[in-house]
Amino acid sequence: MKRFFKRREFLKMSSAAALAGLTGNLTGDQAPEKALTIEEAARKVGKLPRRKLGYSGQEVSIIIGSGDLADAPKEAGILCGMNYWHKANQWMRTGTPESILKNREAHICQVTVDRVGGDRHTGRIDEEEHVSYVKEALKSTGLGYFDDMQLHYGYYSAEELKKERGFVRAFERLKKEGLVKHLCLSQHGYAGNSRVPGGESMAEVLTAVVDDGLHEHAQFIYSYGADPEMDRFMELARKKSFGTIAMKTARGIGRMKEDEEFMNKLPAGTSPHNALTRWLTTETMLDAVVMRVRNLDEFVDSYSGAGKELRHKDARAIEMMTVQADKTACRLCTKCQPHCPQQVPIAEILRFERYAVDDHDWSKARSLYAGLDRRGDACLQCQTCVPHCPQGLNIPDKIAAAHILLS
16 A cells, blocks of 8 residues: 655655665556566576586576576576576475476575574574474475575674584584585674674675685675775685675666666666676676566566676776765675664665665565664764765765655
8 A cells, every 4th residue: 555645754755865865766666567478588698607606516507596586587597597596495485486396406496594583683593493494494395405505694703603503513414314415604794783792794704704614605795886805705715616696786776777867878788787797797706696686677688698798888887887876875884883873773774775775675675674673763963984984975864864765
């Protein structure tokens, strides 16, 4: 049901959104999909190249799928050779695709395991609970085994990684039973997070994970724009043959595509998602990439760039996109968070803002925002965080706008 705003509230919302650069579709309505068949979409994209995922040795498509991928892009992806499935345990709710069950050995299916007894900030790693969950997921999905077992959201710090081995022990037990094969994690940053005392940045934790030597690969937040710490981590990962998968890659692109003036300035024959896919899969040290698409049109636009040369005009588009995104979309590096006297979870709030404004997933964004114990209205507008943002964002203004949009 649509919400109707009073004039005063609407003007306040419009002003804050414009100030923070949130020029997007406020309702999340999507344009109708063109009449493109699954087979046509697959032909336009072609076969997706594959790479070894670090020393796990798994040959994975350089664009990977997800358990929550819409049906049409999923089936088109399978025709294109997409063979790695992040969050395959989500098929517990929707049912495992028959095309995967019938050819199980051709697919690499990952189970994501969350902390228990709370959310990712307050929950615990629990060996017995993790073993039980994976077995239940296998029973519900009918997959027989999971190729990868992933600790969802990762570790809080290098210290927790070393001291808390419950997830690793759960993996080892399940591996002995032939129910899982490879150990991995997805990692977020926890530096300055008020709910995680002693939390460290994404790069710090991932560097410790590589040095620890038990996990074989990781997913992490990575997109265009300068990120020296993560670039150094990826150099280490490449040197150690540790597998790397980028997630949350399309920083700010959703709002760019709704900015007609910006889109008209892009070099002819380019599009933001296509240029981004080319850059991620040919100009970085990544093994694979997660890039969410909602329909077959987006599937073709994005995935047809996979493994393709970054042309001069694409490089120019990336430069323009970087400038634009640095003005509007948080990189989620968490460098500002330790400096907030109110301990506002800045990166969390602006991650949810990206779900809403760029991905048009307003339900998810608002639900996650409602679950925070400290929201944007706790910000005092003191500006203490601003000097620590590598992008130079006016963080207090963005937090205020996000609070209005997501409340």
